[in-house]
Amino acid sequence: MKAVQVTGPHQLSIVEREKPVITNEHEVLVKVKMVGICGSDIHIYHGTNPLATLPRVIGHEVTGEVENVGEKVESVSAGDKVVIEPIQPCGDCYACRSGRGNVCSNLEVYGVHRDGGMQEYLVMPEKLVHKVSPELDWKESVLAEPFTIGAQATWRGNVRPGDTVFIMGAGPIGLCCLKVAKSIGATVIISDLNESRLDFAKEWGADHTIDASRLNVIDEVMELTKGEGANVVIDAVCIPQTFEQAIEIASAAGRVVVLGFDERPSPISQLPITKKEVTITGSRLQTNQFPGIIEMLNSRKIDTAGMVTQVFPLEQIHQAIQLIETSPEEVRKVVISFDQ
Numbered sequence: 001m002k003a004v005q006v007t008g009p010h011q012l013s014i015v016e017r018e019k020p021v022i023t024n025e026h027e028v029l030v031k032v033k034m035v036g037i038c039g040s041d042i043h044i045y046h047g048t049n050p051l052a053t054l055p056r057v058i059g060h061e062v063t064g065e066v067e068n069v070g071e072k073v074e075s076v077s078a079g080d081k082v083v084i085e086p087i088q089p090c091g092d093c094y095a096c097r098s099g100r101g102n103v104c105s106n107l108e109v110y111g112v113h114r115d116g117g118m119q120e121y122l123v124m125p126e127k128l129v130h131k132v133s134p135e136l137d138w139k140e141s142v143l144a145e146p147f148t149i150g151a152q153a154t155w156r157g158n159v160r161p162g163d164t165v166f167i168m169g170a171g172p173i174g175l176c177c178l179k180v181a182k183s184i185g186a187t188v189i190i191s192d193l194n195e196s197r198l199d200f201a202k203e204w205g206a207d208h209t210i211d212a213s214r215l216n217v218i219d220e221v222m223e224l225t226k227g228e229g230a231n232v233v234i235d236a237v238c239i240p241q242t243f244e245q246a247i248e249i250a251s252a253a254g255r256v257v258v259l260g261f262d263e264r265p266s267p268i269s270q271l272p273i274t275k276k277e278v279t280i281t282g283s284r285l286q287t288n289q290f291p292g293i294i295e296m297l298n299s300r301k302i303d304t305a306g307m308v309t310q311v312f313p314l315e316q317i318h319q320a321i322q323l324i325e326t327s328p329e330e331v332r333k334v335v336i337s338f339d340q
């Protein structure tokens, strides 16, 4: 079978591998159908993901069909359409004991610390394989994982009906946060530097958009919220300046959700945090978000139309990555199809 492997910075190739087999009764063999390309895959390709170990088969946004199951597997059977939950927590550390396995101190992420889904077949433990409706198109089910990231960020920000949520950045993560926040019943303002991304965000349900290339984001949000500020700010741009702005834009009793990995510090004073009792919270990967997102996808409560902008066959993985790198304004989610 074929697999997409990164062996070093800018060294990515399609390699021939032995098809994996089920080795214990709790495992599931999945025939991979579609895999999304994420920013973190690109970081591994560039050699700028400090967590990734090489050589590595990338890919963690995975959907496929169950081909075979171990004897004790009950939740899925051959022929089921499924999505993969790509994290393996240890189960013992403080985070795991607190029900937060996504920040497990010994966490292993498929496609980062372990081989991921960009291969024709994958063997996974049953608990990381979730069944989805057979009615879903592969282009819908492949979005389950990115939507769980949006669900986690809105959960961390405690988004409630009637809240005003300000999302910085209208890329795939910002858009997934937008859909989930709208489904909860929030009013959503979203900013970006790119006008066509903002137009799409509007189509996707944003109540207000702000072009950050020509407008002062803080003034705009304050005006839209009649001086109150945003009750929840989700920073999906993740640079030092946006973190600073987020604290300023948050309303009293507001929440700021941080998704970035930038190591540069942001100068933030104590005063606005204390005065407004702002909660600043990180959001990484997801915990227990797959069932809820799958339910919303199955019932079409989340309409994903337009998110997948390009589908490439496996053989064109290099062209797919090149497109993401050279024409970011033309892509939202680029996916690799194993069916062509």
Ligand SMILES: [Zn+2]
Pocket: 038, 039, 040, 060, 061, 146
């Ligand atoms: Zn991802």
Ligand SMILES: [Zn+2]
Pocket: 089, 090, 091, 092, 093, 094, 095, 096, 097, 101, 104, 105, 106, 107
């Ligand atoms: Zn743990």
